[in-house]
Amino acid sequence: MNTPRTLYAKLWDAHVVRALPDGEALLYIDRHLVHEVSSPQAFAALREAGRVLRRPETHLAVADHAVPTRAAAPGADPADGPRPCDDPLARGQIAELEANAAQFAMPYAGLDGPEQGIVHVIGPETGLTLPGTTIVCGDSHTTTHGAFGALAFGIGASEQATVMATQCLRQKRARTMRVTLTGALPPGVSAKDVALAFVARVGSDGATGHAVEFAGPAVTAMSMAARMTLCNMAIEAGSRVGLVAPDETTFAFVRGRRMAPAEAELDRAVAYWRTLASDADAVFDREVTLDLSALVPHVSWGTSPGQTLPVGGSLPDPACLGDVDRASPAAAREAARALAYMGLAAGAPIAGTPITHAFIGSCTNGRIEDLREAAAVLAGRHVDPGVRAIVVPGSAATRLAAEAEGLDEIFLSAGFEWRLPGCSMCVAMNDDRLEPGDRCASTSNRNFEGRQGPGGRTHLMSPAMVAAAAVTGRIVDARGLLP
Amino acid sequence: MKPEPFVRVSGIASPMPEDNIDTDIIFPARFLLLTTREGLGEHAFADRRRHRDGSEVAGYVLNRAPFAAPRFIVAGDNFGSGSSREQAVWALLDLGVRVVIAGSFGEIFHNNCLRNGILPIRVEGPQRQRLMALAEAEATFVADLPTQTLTVAGADPIAFAIDAERKEAMLHGWDETDQVVARFADDIAAFEAAQARLQPWLYPVGVPA
Numbered sequence: 001m002n003t004p005r006t007l008y009a010k011l012w013d014a015h016v017v018r019a020l021p022d023g024e025a026l027l028y029i030d031r032h033l034v035h036e037v038s039s040p041q042a043f044a045a046l047r048e049a050g051r052v053l054r055r056p057e058t059h060l061a062v063a064d065h066a067v068p069t070r071a072a073a074p075g076a077d078p079a080d081g082p083r084p085c086d087d088p089l090a091r092g093q094i095a096e097l098e099a100n101a102a103q104f105a106m107p108y109a110g111l112d113g114p115e116q117g118i119v120h121v122i123g124p125e126t127g128l129t130l131p132g133t134t135i136v137c138g139d140s141h142t143t144t145h146g147a148f149g150a151l152a153f154g155i156g157a158s159e160q161a162t163v164m165a166t167q168c169l170r171q172k173r174a175r176t177m178r179v180t181l182t183g184a185l186p187p188g189v190s191a192k193d194v195a196l197a198f199v200a201r202v203g204s205d206g207a208t209g210h211a212v213e214f215a216g217p218a219v220t221a222m223s224m225a226a227r228m229t230l231c232n233m234a235i236e237a238g239s240r241v242g243l244v245a246p247d248e249t250t251f252a253f254v255r256g257r258r259m260a261p262a263e264a265e266l267d268r269a270v271a272y273w274r275t276l277a278s279d280a281d282a283v284f285d286r287e288v289t290l291d292l293s294a295l296v297p298h299v300s301w302g303t304s305p306g307q308t309l310p311v312g313g314s315l316p317d318p319a320c321l322g323d324v325d326r327a328s329p330a331a332a333r334e335a336a337r338a339l340a341y342m343g344l345a346a347g348a349p350i351a352g353t354p355i356t357h358a359f360i361g362s363c364t365n366g367r368i369e370d371l372r373e374a375a376a377v378l379a380g381r382h383v384d385p386g387v388r389a390i391v392v393p394g395s396a397a398t399r400l401a402a403e404a405e406g407l408d409e410i411f412l413s414a415g416f417e418w419r420l421p422g423c424s425m426c427v428a429m430n431d432d433r434l435e436p437g438d439r440c441a442s443t444s445n446r447n448f449e450g451r452q453g454p455g456g457r458t459h460l461m462s463p464a465m466v467a468a469a470a471v472t473g474r475i476v477d478a479r480g481l482l483p
Numbered sequence: 484m485k486p487e488p489f490v491r492v493s494g495i496a497s498p499m500p501e502d503n504i505d506t507d508i509i510f511p512a513r514f515l516l517l518t519t520r521e522g523l524g525e526h527a528f529a530d531r532r533r534h535r536d537g538s539e540v541a542g543y544v545l546n547r548a549p550f551a552a553p554r555f556i557v558a559g560d561n562f563g564s565g566s567s568r569e570q571a572v573w574a575l576l577d578l579g580v581r582v583v584i585a586g587s588f589g590e591i592f593h594n595n596c597l598r599n600g601i602l603p604i605r606v607e608g609p610q611r612q613r614l615m616a617l618a619e620a621e622a623t624f625v626a627d628l629p630t631q632t633l634t635v636a637g638a639d640p641i642a643f644a645i646d647a648e649r650k651e652a653m654l655h656g657w658d659e660t661d662q663v664v665a666r667f668a669d670d671i672a673a674f675e676a677a678q679a680r681l682q683p684w685l686y687p688v689g690v691p692a
Contacts, residue, residue, distance in 0.1 A: 139567055
C-alpha cells in the first residue's frame, strides 16, 4: 500500500523534474503571472543572456502595482487614454512591460482591456489558475492561488528569469502544517478575520518553512473568494504556500473560464483534481486547530500582521509583556516600537481609535464578494466627514460585475470614491497613499511601517469592518451596523 | 547576471536588534519604480536613514561611521519577511553586505540572497545576542563558506548549514539559469512529454489574451 500523502506532497511529487540533494528538487512550473514592477530585471537578464521564453503561452503579464486608479477627468486629452498616468517612472514601467511582452511573445492583459486587474484576481478569473498546477509570480501574495489546490508561491526576479527560460525552479521541499477550521463562522465575521486570527495565533514567522493547508468543515463551506482571502494571508505568517483541497466549489468556479479546460477535457481534469486532496491518514509536521464558532472581528494594531487583536481587545502594555510573554524582552521591545510608530497608547482599547482613511480593495479583499460585504454595511449610510474613503475593485471584471449589481451606486452615495482596478493603497506605488500620521482602516494584507505611504498607519480588517470604520470615523465592531 | 563568488568574507557587522525587518523597510516600495539592479544602495532602509526632508536620522546604525557600509548585518527574527522584491537584496549588495545573520528569514528573501551571492546564516537565542553585542563593539566577523564556519573574536566559532548545491553555486558564482539549461535540458523535455500525455489541458494554455 502506498504511503498516505498530503495535498502538498502530491503537488510537489507531480512536478519534480529531478530530485536533488538535501530535500531540494528541480520543480516544473506550469504557469507564471508577471507584473510591471518585479519583472523588468528578469526580462533584462534574459536579454543579457540571449534567451527566449521556453513556453510563452504559459505566462500572463498585466500592469497592476503602479497603475493609476483614477479615470481621466471629463475634458481630459483623449490622447492620454482613459487612465492617464502622471508619474513618468510608472508610465515608463508600464510601457516597459508592454514592450517586453511584445518582444518575448508573452500574452499581455492590456491596461484598458477587460482582463486587467491585480495578478492574483485575474489569474483565477481567466482560468490561468487551475487545480493541480504550479504557479509562480514575482509577488509574495501568490499564495492566493493555493485556494484552488495549486502549488503557488512568490519568487524573486532572478527566479522569474529562470522560469521564463526553463519552466523550472530549484526549490526546497517544505514541512507541512494543517490548519483545521472547525465550527461555523458567525454572522458579520469573515475569512479576513480567520486569516488575521490565524496569523495572530502562530505569529508573523510562525509558519515559515511550512506549506499550510487549510482544512475542515468551515473551509469546505467557504466560497472561492473566502478561500483566496485565507490563502492570500498565509505569507503573513511566513508561509510561502497556502493550500485548500480542490472540491466541487473549486470545479464550479473554474468551469467556463477562458483558459480552463472544457467539455471532455474538463471531465478528465476534474477526475485528476479529485485525487489531489490529502489522504485521510496523511501525517502533517504540525497541526493547528481554530474554532470559528466564537470568532469575532479582528483588527491589527501594530506594524506586523501578527500584532492583531479581537475588536473588543485592548492594546498590549510593553511593561507587562516583559514579565509574562514567552519571548519577553524582544516581544516587549517590538510592542513598544509598534505602539510608538502607530501613535497608540499602551493598554487602551483598540475600538474607538479615530481613522482618517478607509481603503477597500487589494488581492486580499478586492473581489465581488468583498465589495458586497462592505456595501451591506454602507447602504443608507454616509462616510464620516473626517474620513477619505476609496474602493478599488480587484479587476476590470470585478468592477463591471459590481456595477451590474449597483454596488458602485451604494459606494458613491455613501461618499466612497469608485476607482479603476489596481493594487493602489495596498502598496502605495501610485498616488493612492497616506501622508505621515494618517490612519487607515484597510482591507489589505500588510500593516508594515510605511506600507501605505511613509509615516502612514495601517489597521488591517475585513471589508465590513472597514465600511463600519468609514461611516463612524473610528474603529468599531461592524456587527453593530449589520442589517 | 552572474553573482560574485563567495568563499571567505570578513568585515564589520551592522547590529539591527529588531524582529520583523521586512523588505518594505529594507527597500521602500516607492523606489521599485526604478527598473535597474544597480545603484540601489542609496535607497536601502531609506525611511530609517532619512527624515522626510532628506536629513539624516541621527544615531541610526547605517548613519554611524563604522556601520555605514557593512559586510555583515546581525538582526533579530524574521529578517526579509513580506514582499518578494529582489531589490531588497540588490540594495544590500550595493551597500557592500555579503552576509546576513538572523534568527529566521523570509523564505523568498532567503532564496533571493542565495541567487545573488549573499549568505544568509541562521543563529538563534543567546548566541545571536552575543553576536549582536560583538557587532556593536565593532568586532571583525569572518564567514568561511568551504568550512561553513562563522568566526568572531570573542565568541565560539559557529557552524552554519547550507544545502550542498547552493553552496557549490555560491562558491563558484554560478548563474542558476545557466546551470538548469546545462544540466537538466533533457529532464525538462522528458517531463513535458509525460505531463502533456497525462494533463493535455495544460498544453497549450489556450488563446493568448
